[in-house]
Amino acid sequence: MHRLLLLIFVLIFQYSSYADSSFVVDDIRLEGLERIPDGTLLNYLPLKVGDPFEFSQSTYVIQELYKTGFFKDIKLLKDGNTLVVKVLERPAISDITWSGNSDIEDEQLEEILTDIGIVKGRVFNPSALDKIEQGLKQQAYFSRGKYAVKITTQVTDLERNRVSIDIKISEGVIAKIKQVNIVGNTIYSDEVLLSELQLGVPGALDFFTSMDEYAKPKLAADEETLKSYYQDRGYVRFAVESTQVTITPDRKDIYITMNVTEGEKYKVKSVALAGDLKLEEDVLRRLIFIENGDIFSREKMVQGKDFVQRRLGDEGYSFAKVKVMPVIDDETLEVELSYFVVPGKKVYVRRINFSGNFKTNDEVLRREMRLMEGGELSNSKLNRSKIRLQRLAYIEEVNVDKVPVPGTEDLIDININVKERLSGSFNIGAGFSQNQGFVFNLGTTLDNLNGTGEKLSLNLNRDNTGEFYNISFTDPYYTIDGVSRTLSTSFRKRNTAAQNIVNFLQNNYGVNLSYGIPLSEFDRVRLGAGYEVTEIIRGTNTINDQVTEFLSDNGAVADANGDLKADFKGFTLLASYTHDTRNRTVFATQGNSQSILLDMTTPGSDLEWYKITYRNKFYFPVTNSITTLLRTDVAYGDGYGGTKVFPFYERFFAGGLRTVRGYRSNTLGPLNDGVGVAVPAPIGGDIRTVASAELIFPVPLMEKPPNSVRLSVFYDIGNVFLQSQGGFQADELRSAYGVSFVWLAPIGPLRFSYAQPVNSQPGDRQELFQFSIGSFF
Numbered sequence: 001m002h003r004l005l006l007l008i009f010v011l012i013f014q015y016s017s018y019a020d021s022s023f024v025v026d027d028i029r030l031e032g033l034e035r036i037p038d039g040t041l042l043n044y045l046p047l048k049v050g051d052p053f054e055f056s057q058s059t060y061v062i063q064e065l066y067k068t069g070f071f072k073d074i075k076l077l078k079d080g081n082t083l084v085v086k087v088l089e090r091p092a093i094s095d096i097t098w099s100g101n102s103d104i105e106d107e108q109l110e111e112i113l114t115d116i117g118i119v120k121g122r123v124f125n126p127s128a129l130d131k132i133e134q135g136l137k138q139q140a141y142f143s144r145g146k147y148a149v150k151i152t153t154q155v156t157d158l159e160r161n162r163v164s165i166d167i168k169i170s171e172g173v174i175a176k177i178k179q180v181n182i183v184g185n186t187i188y189s190d191e192v193l194l195s196e197l198q199l200g201v202p203g204a205l206d207f208f209t210s211m212d213e214y215a216k217p218k219l220a221a222d223e224e225t226l227k228s229y230y231q232d233r234g235y236v237r238f239a240v241e242s243t244q245v246t247i248t249p250d251r252k253d254i255y256i257t258m259n260v261t262e263g264e265k266y267k268v269k270s271v272a273l274a275g276d277l278k279l280e281e282d283v284l285r286r287l288i289f290i291e292n293g294d295i296f297s298r299e300k301m302v303q304g305k306d307f308v309q310r311r312l313g314d315e316g317y318s319f320a321k322v323k324v325m326p327v328i329d330d331e332t333l334e335v336e337l338s339y340f341v342v343p344g345k346k347v348y349v350r351r352i353n354f355s356g357n358f359k360t361n362d363e364v365l366r367r368e369m370r371l372m373e374g375g376e377l378s379n380s381k382l383n384r385s386k387i388r389l390q391r392l393a394y395i396e397e398v399n400v401d402k403v404p405v406p407g408t409e410d411l412i413d414i415n416i417n418v419k420e421r422l423s424g425s426f427n428i429g430a431g432f433s434q435n436q437g438f439v440f441n442l443g444t445t446l447d448n449l450n451g452t453g454e455k456l457s458l459n460l461n462r463d464n465t466g467e468f469y470n471i472s473f474t475d476p477y478y479t480i481d482g483v484s485r486t487l488s489t490s491f492r493k494r495n496t497a498a499q500n501i502v503n504f505l506q507n508n509y510g511v512n513l514s515y516g517i518p519l520s521e522f523d524r525v526r527l528g529a530g531y532e533v534t535e536i537i538r539g540t541n542t543i544n545d546q547v548t549e550f551l552s553d554n555g556a557v558a559d560a561n562g563d564l565k566a567d568f569k570g571f572t573l574l575a576s577y578t579h580d581t582r583n584r585t586v587f588a589t590q591g592n593s594q595s596i597l598l599d600m601t602t603p604g605s606d607l608e609w610y611k612i613t614y615r616n617k618f619y620f621p622v623t624n625s626i627t628t629l630l631r632t633d634v635a636y637g638d639g640y641g642g643t644k645v646f647p648f649y650e651r652f653f654a655g656g657l658r659t660v661r662g663y664r665s666n667t668l669g670p671l672n673d674g675v676g677v678a679v680p681a682p683i684g685g686d687i688r689t690v691a692s693a694e695l696i697f698p699v700p701l702m703e704k705p706p707n708s709v710r711l712s713v714f715y716d717i718g719n720v721f722l723q724s725q726g727g728f729q730a731d732e733l734r735s736a737y738g739v740s741f742v743w744l745a746p747i748g749p750l751r752f753s754y755a756q757p758v759n760s761q762p763g764d765r766q767e768l769f770q771f772s773i774g775s776f777f
Helices: 002-017 038-044 055-067 106-115 128-144 190-194 216-231 281-285 298-314 362-366 379-390 545-553
Strands: 022-024 027-031 052-054 071-079 082-089 092-099 150-158 162-170 176-183 239-247 253-261 267-275 321-329 334-342 348-355 395-404 411-420 424-433 437-446 455-463 466-475 484-495 504-518 523-538 564-580 591-601 609-621 627-639 687-697 709-721 734-745 748-757 769-773
Touching: 027 038, 038 055, 052 055, 055 071, 092 106, 106 128, 128 150, 128 162, 128 216, 176 190, 216 239, 216 253, 216 298, 267 281, 281 298, 298 321, 298 334, 298 379, 348 362, 379 395, 379 411, 504 564, 523 545, 545 564, 709 748
Parallel strands: 027 082, 092 162, 176 253, 267 334, 348 411
Antiparallel strands: 022 052, 071 082, 150 162, 239 253, 321 334, 395 411, 424 437, 424 769, 437 455, 455 466, 466 484, 484 504, 504 523, 523 564, 564 591, 591 609, 609 627, 627 687, 687 709, 709 734, 734 748, 748 769
């Protein structure tokens, strides 16, 4: 109404300003412009010098200028044959402030304001105030289920025709779902269908869940989930006819009703392959897991398409397309499937370009590639190459782009951008562990020595249980075929009394040389040899007859202090086989890692013994953010040749953070006879059996949990056994369940667990809360 009255006033004014209704514009004079350039107004003005101007054109000219949104008032005047355009500019936005947005990042809020034209320096239009409220509600809050959000804006006039805008947000609470109803289902019950949905009403045992927090994207996803559920079971014509979402007046409770039509169950009549297959039909048909007479499944239908496309990609047809064309016969309730293959041209790699490797030599990255320049492009080999690069300790992130070569249809360049980690580190730190007491670490590690990928490590570790020094050097590509070589030397001083086990002192030093030999992408053999000297001194506390007898039988003598002492020298051999398909080496989320290790002394050594260890870690994702880990650790040791008994200082132990949580470290298993001591001490075993199941999930209440944090619930079971005391006994296994938290903090790894033993026995040393801070595990 205001604008209409203004137009009428302007027209009356113009009419009274000059009697001549038309004239030729000799010049155009602009008045009232402050910030807007003259050229901008002239560009929008639908007139130019030399044009005839009539009174009837005034309305059109003024409307065109108002459309720009730049002006609050516009007048057209005549000064002789000069057209005078007099304007009053709208104020400019000088500043925009907001508060109360705890759920939305400032960057997202700023992006929404930009989309609706609220930007510093731009012209302010009062009509934009409504856009602010509606834009924020629709784009930011309603999609998150926050229907009670309140948004107020305050505009303050400033000097020099400027304004500031202050936006206050009261986000309110997320509307909670009180009920979800599915109407029209007769084949599957409400309970079955509701269990498939993201949205719903939480049960009594559903903790840290957001399933009752309504959001439009979740509802759309649930509709598609229902459709997939039915179509994967043959109900091709299933449809969600309508969905009603009702919100209570206080905007806190939501009721959802989904009306569905189930339809009939369909079978597959035929499956055909057509087009330019490039491979034998039998080869591709084996990749389609749906056959004539099967109940129709959309999942299997799409899966077959993806498998065929992937197989063609491995043969160099990286841009192959496979179209599935189902023909539905509603009378016979059958579906004919036709897979039409469009392979395109075979694609070759022209160049492989690396960027971002400021420290790492180009050849170090290139040797991890499973593709070669000039060779066929294989998508699976390219994906494997990316994983191999990601597994390097000095590479944090890898991004791969396939860029077609201009002017060709069968050549691409592969551009690989890497983000490097710090390849060298010097660490000095301290911490405390319940098992090791005060821990002091000093060391330096170069994971990428001079950009060559070689690793040099020097470490010193001191704690209440003793000292450990180690120097090692690894060349991961000692040969061009990927054979690695590791040289290491170490010294260890150990006081077992501080480790909760039978008391003796152990000094050990040795040198080792080992080679890692790749058998395939996922399999590796390691072979090594070394020389080791071990000094054992029997302790004066918790003296054990087995320790005394073993030392006496193997040449131990009493020193000047009366302590029984023995030195054992010998050559060691190491052999291991590892199969590793994990997607990461730290905090993996899928894949399997299993290894079998043989560690032994050679015939002719002072002591002849061997140890065999089998370890398995199996990660499989439950959802995108939840992973299940199944872990097994089984070990066996014995003497051979002239050594009849497995050395007591090589025995296995259980209990603590690394084996069975909830029990004090190294306290499970056989005990000594307790002569002269109040509490018998563990003596270890020559058999160890440990297993664990963990459910790993993100930290609750965090939108983007960091990759360095892992939270899980677990169940541990295991123990150690002596052959001389009957060997493995299932009824002696100890178990516990609990929760674990691990954080790879800058100061060092932090690990906490709280466990509740399930079947502890009298004499077991329970330790419900366990932690390790600043020590490696």
